[in-house]
Amino acid sequence: MNRDIYQEPLVSRYTSKAMQQLFSEKKKFTTWRKCWIALAESQYEYGLTDIITAEMLHEMRANCENIDYDIAAAKEREIRHDVMAHVYEYGLKCPKASGIIHLGATSQFVVCNTDLIIQREAFALIRSALLQVIKNLADFAYKYRQLPTLGYTHYQPAQPVTIGKRMTLYIQDLIMDLDYIEMFLSQLKARGAKGTVGTQATFLELFKGDHEKVRLMDQRVAEKLGFSDTFAVTSQTYTRKLDMKMAETLAGIGASAHKFAVDLRLLSNLKVLEEPFEKNQTGSSAMAYKRNPMRAERMTGLARKLMGLAPNFGVTFSNQWFERTLDDSAIRRMDIPQCFLLTDAILKLYMNITSDMVVFPKQASRHILAELPFMATEKILMEAVSRGMSRQDIHEIVKEHSIAAGRTVKEQGRDNDLMQRLADDDRVPFSIDELEDIIADQSGFIGRAPEQTEEYLREAVYPLLDRYEGQFGTQDSIITV
Amino acid sequence: MNRDIYQEPLVSRYTSKAMQQLFSEKKKFTTWRKCWIALAESQYEYGLTDIITAEMLHEMRANCENIDYDIAAAKEREIRHDVMAHVYEYGLKCPKASGIIHLGATSQFVVCNTDLIIQREAFALIRSALLQVIKNLADFAYKYRQLPTLGYTHYQPAQPVTIGKRMTLYIQDLIMDLDYIEMFLSQLKARGAKGTVGTQATFLELFKGDHEKVRLMDQRVAEKLGFSDTFAVTSQTYTRKLDMKMAETLAGIGASAHKFAVDLRLLSNLKVLEEPFEKNQTGSSAMAYKRNPMRAERMTGLARKLMGLAPNFGVTFSNQWFERTLDDSAIRRMDIPQCFLLTDAILKLYMNITSDMVVFPKQASRHILAELPFMATEKILMEAVSRGMSRQDIHEIVKEHSIAAGRTVKEQGRDNDLMQRLADDDRVPFSIDELEDIIADQSGFIGRAPEQTEEYLREAVYPLLDRYEGQFGTQDSIITV
């Protein structure tokens, strides 16, 4: 690591090796060669055998990974054109084929198709990590499906939910992300061999005006590069609209993770749920005892950045002029890798956290007990209505007393005396015993939370995980905080 | 119109009545009543016949649209709660049912379900307009599939395309938008009857612990409201993640329209393509002759705003704490209508423009002629390679002469003399006659553009429009500039 100049923290600190490699020069330039091979083979197969020979193809395939980067870089400095520099270097390795490499193609033939291939592979990594997080959350949700914990609206105590039920909400969000990944992959097609402005003019010339052959060759190139289809029409590039959808799909994951992370940070304050804490980890230089939710805080920040990248792609797409302007180049060169690297970093954290979260049931219970009299008011309302009171009337009475009880707690630091207040009020048709009975039955406050959790896991989540069997589970989620 | 205070321009200037109505108080409050009716009916059907009677249901249905807004507003000012105010007002109209309206429900039961219903209907309007734009563009593309026009990369002349082929790129973008609308609609489900924090605790109580009945009732409410399914799990609200996808889907349309509008504004400068210009329209106070592309400029600005709204929803979703915080309320109240109204305004413009665009073939041709010698260089390169020259060598020679010819044009205002320069160069294996021949055959420069256009329209666009037969075509696209 060079300490004299800026180093990108995404690489030096947060991301997995696999994702870093996908966006390396090596990956890019070898994929360019795969594109050139696919093109030459397809041209050969559809009849350009007077120009292209089997020997040339063999030579090209043999040298796919045989790149002398220094020669290419030197050539690029000279002619200021990266694609032509690599055509040149490939030609040095393939003297026989040197005249037919990139035949009829424009730079974006290799650049666009390579972008698409890398994104396809990057999404496979992302999906794999996402599934692992879903799996972790599902197992955790199942384990704690019955453990009551205080539910909050306005971050004020509402009714209890269960630890597990709350987890299903995060899972549902992630499954929506997964659905959009699949949607994106269904939209992702090869850019194929379309020529300078998308008209395939040069290829039509090469194939002496045979439209059908040009069309088939285009499709063949796509297949050789692992795509089932090509974009029907392109300009010089595939539509930059696709980038916008890519970024939104990843930002969706960021947003889901952010929502989870913020909740976790609040739960950490409440001492109900904590992220794993590594041995030897120092809370802070001065406050050793603290269990700072640093992973969740980092997730929050990384997700914020990821979400902040998405709009860029819309601006770029919507400001492309005609067949293409190059204001997309520098920003895509930074933002596409950043989107994937950030998502990778976030999911690494999400996997790590969900693999070993710590629950404190006594604390969960403590919070409920302090609010139970308040929370029982809905039950009391219902019960009173069933005894014939108007909902409006009992609502008013209960409101009045609960505000008073709330004040007692806040202003005098005393215990919650709501039940006694209600029992003492003649308008309320319950004795103190009846009221205490209502509170005593704690399981009645969590409604269908355990059942909802079980149903959702059984009917939606585990079947989905089964469908992706074998496509996840091996990611590296070791992180440093 | 009240001229003493601010008036929202989206309503006063840009949008269709149909969309304005969807986001009216009337639509909202009558839909709330439909939700209450669906709830009461479902509760009745699954057995709460001791509390709810057929007569009550009849009364509720009869008064669905019978709202005294002033009473509700007065009550809201008093109790500061809009849902309870409308429960009260509905109760005045339905004295028998007054005790069972909203039974077991929380405010978000009506608020969320109504939001979802309105969004479903709003997307139907949007889709209809979008299809009409696609239709307009497809017909226009077919008509001009063979008319050559200069293609640009870097906004510098590249190779020619055709007017029609370029239109297919806009269509392809819009079809991607359409695909994402369908995707969104497949994700949109009822929020159903889930209770205060999503546990259905109150409903479980009402149904005396019968889980199956609560589940069925939830599903039944959804069906009555026109949904095939409900979200399996919710917090107090349906996941705000869905909002994010809604906004991205609409922003996608904005971005597609923006790209089109910017191109049109450039074409207007080039005098190749113009938007319709109304009789009596004044270009500007001082420059009467101008044909300002004001619709396209307005589209650009509206689309920019629409795209700028999307990130808000991600921030809201990702900062929701636990079962819900109310920092979503004011912003959703503004941004959801704005998203749909902006999209409506943009599509109105897009329909209007594409229904009557003006092409100037002589200008299109003039631009090509000025650049034809340059554009022939690719052909010359190909031809020279086929005569045995190395691509690199001929590339260098042609480059040298074309730069010189370019200078002649720019610096001396003279005609393009590239062909003569090449003919005079001994290294170039072509006579001036051969070179002129290359230029003369203009149809050879547009490659497969006409065929691509036809194929795409025939194989993708018209079949799609057929599938949506009857779901579009009647929108109002009269606009004022």
Added chain:
Amino acid sequence: MNRDIYQEPLVSRYTSKAMQQLFSEKKKFTTWRKCWIALAESQYEYGLTDIITAEMLHEMRANCENIDYDIAAAKEREIRHDVMAHVYEYGLKCPKASGIIHLGATSQFVVCNTDLIIQREAFALIRSALLQVIKNLADFAYKYRQLPTLGYTHYQPAQPVTIGKRMTLYIQDLIMDLDYIEMFLSQLKARGAKGTVGTQATFLELFKGDHEKVRLMDQRVAEKLGFSDTFAVTSQTYTRKLDMKMAETLAGIGASAHKFAVDLRLLSNLKVLEEPFEKNQTGSSAMAYKRNPMRAERMTGLARKLMGLAPNFGVTFSNQWFERTLDDSAIRRMDIPQCFLLTDAILKLYMNITSDMVVFPKQASRHILAELPFMATEKILMEAVSRGMSRQDIHEIVKEHSIAAGRTVKEQGRDNDLMQRLADDDRVPFSIDELEDIIADQSGFIGRAPEQTEEYLREAVYPLLDRYEGQFGTQDSIITV
């Protein structure tokens, strides 16, 4: 209020009448007339007395507010040009002057100058409200400058601060906002009389080539409109860069308010600090006892929207082509009022909340007591170092025990036993009595918080408020939640 179509909630719900009026048609069109009067007067003063007469000027001044909006609107529908429509209508009222209204001007003469005048007035309203909030916070900070409350980092207990000291942080942020308002106002100048593309060509003609007179007239118009200066150079409009700074300045206020609001929402959960709660306000339909921080939640949402608007202006500015494109029109028409209205709404809430916040000292104390043993560790570290231990060693020991004590609390729900654990450890050079002494002296934990608060208020805040004496204090901060 029309309930059949969408109504902008900013107006119907959140903002002050004064701000709504600033962005009304009435304000706009009467200000246009003021611009026309200023122009005609200045032209007259610098010598166009052959064309313009004192009688005409008198007529124009007399009819400044005499606008028949329906006639203007009808004319606009006919000629599709709002400025010319109002020139026409003004001409009807001023038959003598009708030929010289708008003489030599382009539409943007009235549009830009009016925009700038309205923004200047809007900023005065904003500044006034901002100062009131600072005042409220300052008084509150002074009152509670000594009341300890738990400080948090990572939202984990850190060391105590005081209620008042924390308030100074919000004040400091708002003063930075105020500084940027003043900075903006120093950048805001008249657009003046610059002509169609900024060259003043028509005016130069009117003044028969007298450059000096054109320049002086331009300056004179500015002065008549209340500006000390004009932009030295403009295109058709004043630079859209200024809009960007306007929006950022307001977004800054939004961000400051958002930070405060989020803290308040957390404090509300902690029961330490609450926003005012109105009589008759209903917490929620089902949970009457709740003291939901709804104002703070609304501030959060409004601020999010405000912050989300700022980027639009940068995109508009940076995409203006040459002397002006009209993609700025629709978006500015919406976003400029929205920025000011949102800020107005936020400051109304901020004034309201800070005028009557409720502190619960017993709760503040309770939170500190639970963490006091932990918080004393820094003191213990310092003390041990002063007794000769290495900071590293004692850090490790304290860390070990505080983690164990933390676990006791979380896992067993028992009291914090850290002091006893330390006393029992031979490596620690303190007896239990010494340790308890350290805790007992609570005032030692808040450091200089009271003094910092006093110093800051005395040296920075109150002097600043004095400088603005008379410019604030009368705003309407009555709000509805």
Added chain:
Amino acid sequence: MNRDIYQEPLVSRYTSKAMQQLFSEKKKFTTWRKCWIALAESQYEYGLTDIITAEMLHEMRANCENIDYDIAAAKEREIRHDVMAHVYEYGLKCPKASGIIHLGATSQFVVCNTDLIIQREAFALIRSALLQVIKNLADFAYKYRQLPTLGYTHYQPAQPVTIGKRMTLYIQDLIMDLDYIEMFLSQLKARGAKGTVGTQATFLELFKGDHEKVRLMDQRVAEKLGFSDTFAVTSQTYTRKLDMKMAETLAGIGASAHKFAVDLRLLSNLKVLEEPFEKNQTGSSAMAYKRNPMRAERMTGLARKLMGLAPNFGVTFSNQWFERTLDDSAIRRMDIPQCFLLTDAILKLYMNITSDMVVFPKQASRHILAELPFMATEKILMEAVSRGMSRQDIHEIVKEHSIAAGRTVKEQGRDNDLMQRLADDDRVPFSIDELEDIIADQSGFIGRAPEQTEEYLREAVYPLLDRYEGQFGTQDSIITV
């Protein structure tokens, strides 16, 4: 360069060495040491001579740059705390001082102060480059202050301006950026020595309750670090609001550059103005003749990214909870360097382009000539009004004919015949000779453009450059495209 993993393109491609170094680990860690030295010296000066000795201070100063990064990194891996790891490593180098390094401080003492120091230095680099751009533009503007070129509104021909006058608009924008840089620098203060939550509790203890000494020491530390002042109040960190302003200030430069770059790209299409083109630069693989405005396109993309970063800082600031949450860490670690590096890259390009722009006067003239009859209409309107026609009447007549003439050009590709059409119309009080006279006098169409340019340069720009004499002019603006 490691080609196996992702490399940040900002560093490998676009930025200056000086800026890269500012954000290096070396710069960061040596500045941390400077902070520790300043702290120890100040503590010593204000009386902690029983703990701190002159010898210790000498040792610390001597080892300021003597860092063994590998030891620090290994320690960090062990204890997971970068600041404590460097305290440890510094202690190894300074055995005598090891116990007093970082005495009473929290991590943010070094982190925040270092951030602020680096930003101050980075802004100096930015300002220097910005001034050079202003200088280049000013010289260019002066040179071409009289050269007419077509002005555009709606990107439709309006009236002519001059090349130089248009440049003054870009200068004005950049001077506004400069003003905001100075504003920012006036807001930037030291974070100073404030302690864990900003209360200076530990320092108060060290100074045995002497408030004045703590205050003076805080100020002294600031001075030693080159600041004239410290923030009066801080939480654990200086307010994150400052970051927001930093990012907006830089984004402003991005926006100004973007506006310029887009205009330049359009001018490049019009062949009126071109960026420099390097020898050996290859336009594209297939189109050698093209003079692609690649620098301006790159500026556009980089500026888009820069502008897209600014909102992140507002989100971070406004979501900081209480005295600090660590969701700011990862995103600031990436976004602060990115903001400065992007601005650096943009200004490098801007300097490069403006140092050698190519004007084509013949092309500028050609565009004016084609539109001159149209552009004369304003003159004709004015002249006709002065001959007694009503502005409305002549406006209508001219409009009618100019629309017809416009059609002739567009539809028939013929020359502009507007003058003849007007002469042939009896209602128009001018002969063809009079009309041709109006056109012939070309200098009359540019109004005060040359004078405005001169005045602005003389009165505003050059005096400003004089004030900054010696603070700019040496930047490296060599770039690779």
